[in-house]
Amino acid sequence: MYKRIALLILILFPMLTRGQNQTYFQYRTDEATLVFFDKNQSRYIPHMMRNFQLGKALHQQIWTTDSVYQSEAPLLLLTDWEDDGNGGATPLPRSLIQIGMAPLNMSYYVAPSGERYRQLFKHEYTHTVMTDKYNLRDKHWRSLFGTKVCTDNTQPISALWSYLCVPRWYAPRWYHEGIACFMETWLGGGVGRALGGYDEMYFRSIIADGEKLFSVVGLETEGSTMDFQVGANAYLYGTRFVNYLTKNYGYDKLIAFYNRTADSRTFFGSQFKKIYGQPLRKVWDDWKQDEQHHQQANLAAIRQYPVTPTTPVTSKPLGSVSPLVYDSVSGKAYAAMNAPGKLAHITEIDLATGKQRKLHNLNGPTLYDPAYVALDTRHQRIIYTTNNGKWRGLEVYDLQQNRVVKRKNYQRIGNIVYDNTHDCLYGLLSNGGTQTVVRLDSNLENIEPIYAFPFGVSVFDVDVSHDGTWLSMTRQGDNGEHTLLLFNLQEFEQAIYKPVELVTWRDANLGQFRFSLDDQYLVGSSYYTGVSNLWQINIATRQMEMLTNANIGMFAPLEIQPGQLLALQFERDGMRPVTLKRQVVTDANAIKLYGQAAYEQNRDALEQVGLLRDSLPRIEFGDVYNHITPYHVLKEMRFAGAYPTISGFTDADSWNHVTPVLGYRLAVNDPVGLSSIRLSLGISPWSHNPWKNRLHADLEWQYYFWKLKAAWNHTDFYDLFGPRRTSRKGYTVGLSYDYTNSMISPYTREWGFSVDAYGDMDALPMYQEIAVNDVKSLQTASIYGKVSKLRKSLGGVMDEQGYQLGISGYGYLAGGTFYPSIEATGDFGTLVPFDRNTSFWLRTAAGHNFGDAQSVFGNTYLGGFRNNRVDYRDAFQYRTALAMPGADIDAIQAHSYAKATTELNLRPIRLNNFGALFCYPTWIQCSLFGTGLSAWNPGTKHQMYYSAGLQLSTELVFVNYLKTTLSVGLGHLFAPEGFAGGRHGNELMISLKLL
Incomplete structure (x- = not known):
């Protein structure tokens, strides 16, 4: 047995030490x-x-x-x-x-x-x-x-x-x-x-x-x-x-x-x-x-002069909104928006009626400006950025086909604007701390660098004139000054790359300036008076004129008809589209900043x-x-401290009795955190176990995506509180690889595998209640893959919409016999329309064991909420494949099974000014669920189990950073005749999830 373990480690050790190809x-x-x-x-x-x-x-x-x-x-x-x-x-x-x-x-x-x-x-x-x-x-x-x-x-x-x-x-x-x-x-x-x-x-x-x-x-x-x-x-x-x-x-x-x-x-x-x-x-x-x-x-100072009147376009603010783009033919405006209780999306707004139409969900929004949006009027397309919190991509939405027709990842281009005169897209490419003005053809296939700014220079708010002559943008200086730049696009074609510095403001910003319909002015916003008002700059004379005396603040003006502006007006709940006259204001007061x-x-x-x-x-x-x-990761590893610990271990006098283990943990890691080793040593002096089972050691070495684990009499702090237990007698040695790719939000791809060897054990690794009598040592192997697209709206406390699909294989090699199994899961959820942050989910799972059903290794075991009374895992364990509230843990045996759970997660209740500075609850949330389970065992009648219940959870915060979740759940089981636990079972679950 020991030779097998040593051979396994020798084979896989070169893969472990190789790690990643990235050089630091x-x-x-x-x-x-x-x-x-x-x-x-x-x-x-x-x-x-x-x-x-x-x-x-x-x-x-x-x-x-x-x-x-x-x-x-x-x-x-x-x-x-x-x-x-x-x-x-x-x-x-x-x-x-x-x-x-x-x-x-x-x-x-x-x-x-x-x-x-x-x-x-x-x-x-x-x-x-x-x-x-x-x-x-x-x-x-x-x-x-x-x-x-x-x-x-x-x-x-x-x-x-x-x-x-x-x-x-x-x-x-x-x-x-x-x-x-x-x-x-x-x-x-x-x-x-x-x-x-x-x-x-x-x-x-x-x-x-x-x-x-x-x-x-x-x-x-x-x-x-x-x-x-x-x-x-x-x-x-x-x-x-x-x-x-x-x-x-x-x-x-x-x-x-x-x-x-x-x-x-x-x-x-x-x-x-x-x-x-x-x-x-x-x-x-x-x-x-x-x-x-x-x-x-x-406010009194502002109102000493007439406040600029505006006409709201929508009935209420839209939350975070990108600067609007406008199609004069259809009379509709387009923007990216993100509001509490709704998923971020691209919206269409009819300026005549104020009616909104959701075009497409927006993946990867950012907080204040969810995405950059450009309008191609010639081909009736909306082009917008995605994955905005990471490396940006581009998506193209066809307004005639009402669907996304192109996606391009990792373009790293923002501040986009479409030149309808020359049928191309301009934007700013970000890479290595520098920005480059780039041009893309109408198919978005060819990226042409036009002008590279020096390292450290920041530019933003790009626009193109209606006649395709000028490209404008704002440059920020070292001391916060803003300069409006103009590039002559005809000079670009002659390899002349000298921008015109139109105007510089040293004590105020110049933001979101766009060309007037006649291309004679740039119209934008500035906090020059302390209030974000709208301004216009005469390109020929460089004279600046104020256009509004705003009560709160105005942004992103766009001239949609001669003398009429479409802009965003700030309100507590976000930006609201409004229209107003383009009219010079001569009198306005500055406010005093706090x-x-x-x-x-x-x-x-x-x-x-x-x-x-x-x-x-x-x-x-x-x-x-x-x-x-x-930067050599292994060479940089240093001692990272040690501290006393306490954990739990199964005692010999009773399977349900857990004894405390006093221990000490020490750590070694590299400063970046790419490699870390944790060694825990302990002793259970009050145990009734033989002395060989009173000494404990756990080793874990994580190196990039690899993890090497070894243990002797593995302990677990949360076993002290039950009912779920993961401590095991004997030894275990295992190597695993877990890879996660989340570069494109909100998509996540995960896959991995593990091989483990166990010896002198008393229960199956996955099932605490299933004792192992005849086989004391075994090996296991597993592999899994998972893809997901999970989203939650602003204000949500859990994933509210999307899907998560997974498939895994697991097998025992015990007593010379191999016992393989397979499991598939699929979760699907959506926000419901009748209440903010309320979601409905369907969670499914199915599994089959290919080994001998008469052996304990040839079956799956389900049951219980599966929360410990004190826990560190996700508080909603009833969602996992092996859960069945109302039944005891591992009480339901299935050689094959299929399971479906419907779940309604109600809107969380937010608490205000309740609690102390060092401890306070943040939200209370209720989930209702119902589960059906089909279990097949050879030689027995097909059996159906049903469970219904609810879980009430509240988040508690201690000393501001230590978030815990207190959950109370009640589940009722409807079981078939002959079930060992009885036809009806109730389970009360109380669990405190720490950290």
Whole structure:
């Protein structure tokens, strides 16, 4: 037996060590290690490191110098996995900052920005300082464990150790993003969300409509789903509240609140009360009142002059909406939209009636501008981008055939516009942090690069003149200034690539400018007055004129008839299409930004924030290039800490009795996380088992998609709570490969296989209640494949529509006999029309065993909800193939089976301002289900089982990041005569899903 295991590992070990073909590179200094994936990007590394050093140096000047704290050299992960730039940071287990190279998405100028890498590093390094900075107490715990402990759902006690190591990580998102947006603004000389016109507009819309602001707890519950901005509300509210604290209590107190010092409190809420002398809830309510007064004053200032009248096109806002395109022949407009409770789609709007028609679902929408949309009037086609959160693709919808006629993946082209004069498509191609103007023929088959912008330059909002002469776009400068550019398309044909800089605004944005019908003007929007108003620029004279005095905000104007504009008007629940006259406005007031008030009260401090006291050393490209080395995953593996654990193991005095196991887990991994080893050792001193079964060891090595596992008397924490058990006596050795491809949203493809060997065991690996008496050692092999397209609308708590198809094979080799089996599953769901976020699903499964039905290895065993009372798996286990609520676990034997479950998931109830700062429920949801099972066993009558029930679930959040789900379920079984468990059975399930 042991020779077989050794031979198996020797055969497969070369495949394991080979891993992936992707080559990684690194540049290492005392301050940071930068890892990237393409050596051609090495020429950008000095720029990246310079901006990182600048962000770090500025933060070191701000936060109190503490001899206890020594900043950790973070890992800087440079990626090009999306076509919209982004950043992220985590302190666990080591400090890591991820920077997406692509230009930032500038839709509606939600996030004001200067040079993008400078801004991203200032923002993300704020998170690093806030979460990594420690005092003596935190340092003690980190030293004890040898690391900052990550939470691991297989060992939930790790959450306690993690909180002790990095307590400030476990704070709400508004807490983190509020200070990051504030610091990004003032470290950038006043360019950022703390002085953002979009934020101002959002809160003005709430006050103007007489709606309520979210409470500090309600923001994390109802506030993350109620309107179209979902989780982004954390940025809005967090930045606002930090501005309020600065304005009313001063900059120094704000720094004291966020700083982790020797005398600071561990929990952020306690620290707030220590610094400000009042509970956070009370000060948050004070801010809400102050916000209301501030916005009422702004509204009064706007209304001193006539507000521009508009005519709504639709009866209500549409949520997130892309700039509209318009067909003058049909009188219809087209856009991508995404609203709560509805799946993102391409919509057609009849401007005469306001009637909307859904054309096609939109895969992979982004938050504020779901997709880029272009209209080909000559061929009556809508061209739009898909997979917008990753590498963009293109789809073509034929308006005459009413269907999608072409799909092209991984084009990486956005900001598209169709030139109906020359029958071609223009757009911006993103690759490696650079942008290139490209042209595609009408078939979208040939991509022709036209003009490449230098690295770091961001351009957006492309349009083409009606006569096909000019191409316009906006360029963002290093300090946030915006310049409107014009390219002469005729000069392109003569290889002349010099853009005309039409106009530059240094203190305001220039967004979504498009040509007037006569091509004499560009018409767009700007927050020049603090309000997003519409403006026009005379191309010949370069004179700018204001077209609206908007109450809240106007965007994306398009002239549809001479003197008439179609635009998007902002409201709390999203953008609403409106029409208005194109008429010059001569009188309008500027409003006061909330961040401006914070600045005026702390002028000296905030002007010093972004000033560097000591110059940084110059970084030479040659020095960088000569020190770039390959990133070898195995060579980079380092000790990643160790901590005590507790788990459970089956005891000898009773099959249903589980004994505690005291243990210790240690980890080794590489900084990027491509390879990790976890070793757990334990002992069960109170067990009645023989001593050979009181010692426990589990080893897991994950390397890319490969996983090598070995165990002696495998333990499981959740076995302590039952009724489902996965701990097993004896040994197991296994190797598996699991591959997932989700590059095209929302499609996912998964496949994998595994081979395992077991010995000295007492139960089947998959079925805890099926004892193994005659065979003590066996081998198993499995293979599976799965495809899915699962979607949920804004505000949903689970997948609401789509399908998931899977097929798997499993086999035992026991006692010299092979017992193969096969199983297929198919789930199909759809949103129901009568209520938001309510879905109906049909879940099916069928399986057949080819082995001897008289052997325990030749059957499938079903039954039970299959949740543990404390669990880490998905809370809805009744959806799995082996579940049958009402029956005991593994009580139903089937040599072949077919099963179908119908399920109605009701709209979740969102809770607002219920709970404490450290613990609160977010939603309550009810699912109703009914299941039918056909079971076939040779020599017996075909049997039918039925089950009906419900499950009520609520999500609970502890210390803001530890999400758990409490579920209560009731299932009733209708069984055939002669069933061992009786014809009727009831099962009450109570389960708490941790982490």
